[in-house]
Amino acid sequence: MMRSARWAWAGLLPLLIFLLAFEIAPIFKLVASALTADRGISFANFGRAMTPTMTLAFANSMALSFVSALGGTVLGAIVAYAIITSRRSATRNALTALADVTANFGGAPLAFAFIITLGSTGVVTLLLKEVGINLYPAFRIYSIGGLALAYLYFQLPLAVLLMIPALLGLRGELREASTSLGATKSQYWSRVAIPILRPSLLGCFFLLFANAFGAYATAWTLTGSSVNLVTVQIGSLVRGEVQFDPALADAIAALSLLVMMICVAAYQLLVRNNGATGK
Amino acid sequence: MAVVGFFLVFMIVPVVATALFSVSVRWDRSIWPEGLTGQWWVKVTSKSAFKSSLANSLFVSVGTVFLSLVLVAPTAYWVHTRLPRIKPLVELLAILPFGLPGVVLALGLIRLYSGVPLPIINTANILIASYVVITLPFMYRAVMNALEAIDTKTLSEAAQSLGANHWLIFIRVIMPNVSSGVVNGCLLVFSAAFAEFALANLLVGTRFKTFPMYLVEFTRFDARQASALAFMSFVFAWIISLSILWVVGWRGQPTRGAGQEKPT
Numbered sequence: 003m004m005r006s007a008r009w010a011w012a013g014l015l016p017l018l019i020f021l022l023a024f025e026i027a028p029i030f031k032l033v034a035s036a037l038t039a040d041r042g043i044s045f046a047n048f049g050r051a052m053t054p055t056m057t058l059a060f061a062n063s064m065a066l067s068f069v070s071a072l073g074g075t076v077l078g079a080i081v082a083y084a085i086i087t088s089r090r091s092a093t094r095n096a097l098t099a100l101a102d103v104t105a106n107f108g109g110a111p112l113a114f115a116f117i118i119t120l121g122s123t124g125v126v127t128l129l130l131k132e133v134g135i136n137l138y139p140a141f142r143i144y145s146i147g148g149l150a151l152a153y154l155y156f157q158l159p160l161a162v163l164l165m166i167p168a169l170l171g172l173r174g175e176l177r178e179a180s181t182s183l184g185a186t187k188s189q190y191w192s193r194v195a196i197p198i199l200r201p202s203l204l205g206c207f208f209l210l211f212a213n214a215f216g217a218y219a220t221a222w223t224l225t226g227s228s229v230n231l232v233t234v235q236i237g238s239l240v241r242g243e244v245q246f247d248p249a250l251a252d253a254i255a256a257l258s259l260l261v262m263m264i265c266v267a268a269y270q271l272l273v274r275n276n277g278a279t280g281k
Numbered sequence: 282m283a284v285v286g287f288f289l290v291f292m293i294v295p296v297v298a299t300a301l302f303s304v305s306v307r308w309d310r311s312i313w314p315e316g317l318t319g320q321w322w323v324k325v326t327s328k329s330a331f332k333s334s335l336a337n338s339l340f341v342s343v344g345t346v347f348l349s350l351v352l353v354a355p356t357a358y359w360v361h362t363r364l365p366r367i368k369p370l371v372e373l374l375a376i377l378p379f380g381l382p383g384v385v386l387a388l389g390l391i392r393l394y395s396g397v398p399l400p401i402i403n404t405a406n407i408l409i410a411s412y413v414v415i416t417l418p419f420m421y422r423a424v425m426n427a428l429e430a431i432d433t434k435t436l437s438e439a440a441q442s443l444g445a446n447h448w449l450i451f452i453r454v455i456m457p458n459v460s461s462g463v464v465n466g467c468l469l470v471f472s473a474a475f476a477e478f479a480l481a482n483l484l485v486g487t488r489f490k491t492f493p494m495y496l497v498e499f500t501r502f503d504a505r506q507a508s509a510l511a512f513m514s515f516v517f518a519w520i521i522s523l524s525i526l527w528v529v530g531w532r533g534q535p536t537r538g539a540g541q542e543k544p545t
Contacts, residue, residue: 013359021374022411028389029470074483084284103522104292109478111514114507115295118302123309125298150393207469219478223497233384240483255385266380
């Protein structure tokens with residue numbers, strides 16, 4: 003019995019050792035060196051991370067993540083609702099498949115597709131010019147607003163996929179019951195449906211927020227380093243493009259890790275509390 | 282219906298535009314492409330860097346799938362059948378990469394291993410290892426979902442009573458029963474590893490050029506050839522996604538969802 007229990011633990015060792023080496027240890031090393039200044043533990047590195055450039059990077063990343071997560075969640079929920087209420091099953095399947103497929107499009111190819119589509123000589127830009135709408139110079143795809151649009155491209159299908167199960171859990175009887183009690187359509191949504199969906203919506207929002215906050219390839223391909231984002235800043239510190247200051251990079255990375263952890267924890271809590279819509 | 286229309290247009294136009302751009306002679310002055318040509322495709326695919334970056338990406342992705350399969354699938358089985366008490370701990374470790382941006386992981390790995398005389402930093406090995414980490418949620422969740430859907434206890438006991446040992450049970454009894462989950466996990470891991478850019482760019486840089494790195498390089502100087510590469514990536518992601526849908530079955534509800542965004 004003893005021997006068998008010990009063997010059972012041994013079965014975990016390969017993965018545990020691997021994760022210790024490539025997941026846990028790097029995170030600990032980062033946090034430890036972020037917290038280490040000249041003598042022992044200190045928050046000095048975090049203080050130094052609060053330069054105007056870095057606070058702007060955090061503000062930009064937060065704003066971009068917030069806008070694309072909010073837009074993604076709201077539009078995603080509406081699209082998901084449109085999908086599940088469409089009458090023909092072929093339409094439902096085709097649209098779900100489209101969301102499935104496009105949720106995988108991201109990074110460099112996506113950024114480039116947006117340059118082709120909405121760049122200064124992009125296809126849609128030219129098309130709109132033809133009908134008398136000049137996007138440029140008021141709009142630029144290489145700006146933070148353009149990035150938000152590109153981010154929405156991968157946020158939207160992800161939100162659709164996350165919201166479909168939640169909306170399917172919204173039982174039709176509730177609607178019938180509230181209608182028979184005299185509730186209007188808007189009352190049904192504001193008093194019944196939205197409160198039930200709130201945990202799923204919030205969970206979806208936090209996941210999308212974290213998703214956008216950690217994104218790098220899309221921003222890097224679309225704007226180079228011209229838009230000041232946290233991941234772009236860390237990236238350029240890793241590549242040694244700016245000043246050599248490893249402790250500063252560690253502090254920024256530790257801070258962004260904190261943001262991510264809050265988001266993921268919030269997502270876990272909110273989704274878990276809502277059993278009906280859990281994965 | 283307007284909502285669905287917006288969704289369709291927003292999702293499809295960038296891909297179609299990229300495809301058309303990659304076969305047009307010129308398309309930046311007039312509303313329609315000025316003539317069609319296959320020359321950008323021929324040009325971009327005939328370069329030796331195209332073949333080597335494709336080979337590099339395939340090597341890293343296959344390596345990641347293999348290592349992930351060897352490390353994660355048996356552990357998931359082991360935890361599920363022998364150590365259900367520590368399931369929450371393993372779950373936590375498996376979910377952690379969702380909150381770990383590639384850029385941050387890259388920095389952590391460089392900090393940890395840059396001074397260590399191991400053949401890790403600046404090689405494909407570190408990429409494979411880090412890809413196993415970032416794709417861990419996909420593989421773990423896919424395998425665990427499949428395991429939870431079958432009655433492993435009865436199956437194992439039946440096999441045991443017929444004289445099978447643990448390995449035999451795992452390979453010959455459990456694996457075939459969870460194969461669709463495992464294949465699903467492998468496809469997700471493969472496509473995420475194939476498209477990953479941040480870790481590749483920061484950990485190995487130009488010393489080991491992967492397909493996404495080759496694409497980003499092209500976007501800086503040749504739009505048409507870059508659009509051919511971008512469209513190839515789209516088609517590739519498309520094929521993988523459809524294979525996943527095919528594996529899990531069209532009726533199945535989206536078991537994926539969370540975290541496919543990692544390659545961004």
